[in-house]
Amino acid sequence: MSGSIIVGTDGSPAATAAVRWAADDAARRGCPLRFVSVVDHWAYGIPKFPVSGGDPLTSHAERALSAAEAVARERQPDVKISTEIIEGIPARVLRDKAREAVEIVLGSRGLGGFAGIVVGSVSTHVAGHAPCPVVVVRPGWSGGRGEIVVGVDDSPECEPALAYAFEQARAHGDALRAVHAWQLPAHPLAPEITYDVEEVREAHRRVSREKLADPRGRCPEVPVREEIVYGHPVDALVQASRGAGLLVVGSHGRGALGSAMLGSVSRGVLHHAECPVAVVRSPSSSRAGST
Template sequence: MSTDVAGQAHCPVVVVRDEPRQEHGEIVAGVDDSPECEPALAYAFEQARLRGATLRVVHAWQLPSLALDPEAVYDMDEVRTAQHQVVRDRLQSLTRDHPQVKVVEDVRSAHPVDALNRVAEQADLLVVGSRGHGAVRSALLGSVSRGVLHHASCPVAVVRA
């Protein structure tokens, strides 16, 4: 169990794979621009602290489909800067509260499930949040937490907001 920045307790669901794995000394946490990812990030910081591991914070993003707006023009430098700012904003208070945890910011232009599963190949634990939209909405929209639970090669912790 961990507590978030507001001191509320969160009990994650952790799925551990059957196959023995080599330790890598790295915890991976997926983040986005929603406040719902904060409990998962707090849990990941605590796991990294307890294990003496590096925390890799992954934020994956994709540009909207041009089919939706074929005349849209994007300044890629501006988009990349904004995506890096998402990560810095999420990390600000937690890095201050956990100065002993080495943090690696990893911002990628990719689908979140693909990016997290790729990085998890060299991780001891993958931590993601779950917004808890319910079965119907999850089936319609898909889910990062479900995608990594089914495909990640390392143990996965899902922390509900």
């Protein structure tokens, strides 16, 4: 497979977990790894107030890259590794680097994050704007196998997520669990409207089967378990993430700024899932959000 897996690292525990995940994925998929550490001088006012004795931020970035390379080489010694230090705003730099990548992997929260915030601004921004899949890993992840979980719905944005999920399941050698969550529409101005619940449930089963037909045909060796769940998609996917190896979601966000690009479901699972989460944007939405 051509292209690198790019990993943003700042030496934080979450970034170290991301390094482990990316090293394993690079070995599975035959991709090189590129570790990137971003130096943001302006965030600390350093250009305004030069310091003596060298640049502490660049020195920290060098240490973070050395540590990341050591972790990756110990875990997967045969993976090709390169490193890079870039000056700029981390979210923007990593978003732009994603254009060169088959995948970008980030920790859920870096050293600059606030206590109590599960997913930091950098990983949220990159997941909401990058044109390639973005995997967000929480601190403490150290490996272990588990099924690949993917959210299924009737939108076009679901299809790239399904393709990525099948690819990951094939690479992992694990089963795929396809979760389609549904709820009956609420009509507060016309509460007398009723539905045939079994008929609605069967309609959702058809949606799931139709969406899975094409990727199943391309990856017939991947075992698939379909799950039709009554409830909110975030609740269903978070429940399915327990014990999973990876949770994959598409992104329906169409906002112009920040996490609005993610959409409510992908944003919700990023904050609450118990396994690494991959956010996969469709090519059209990625182009729309690249400004």
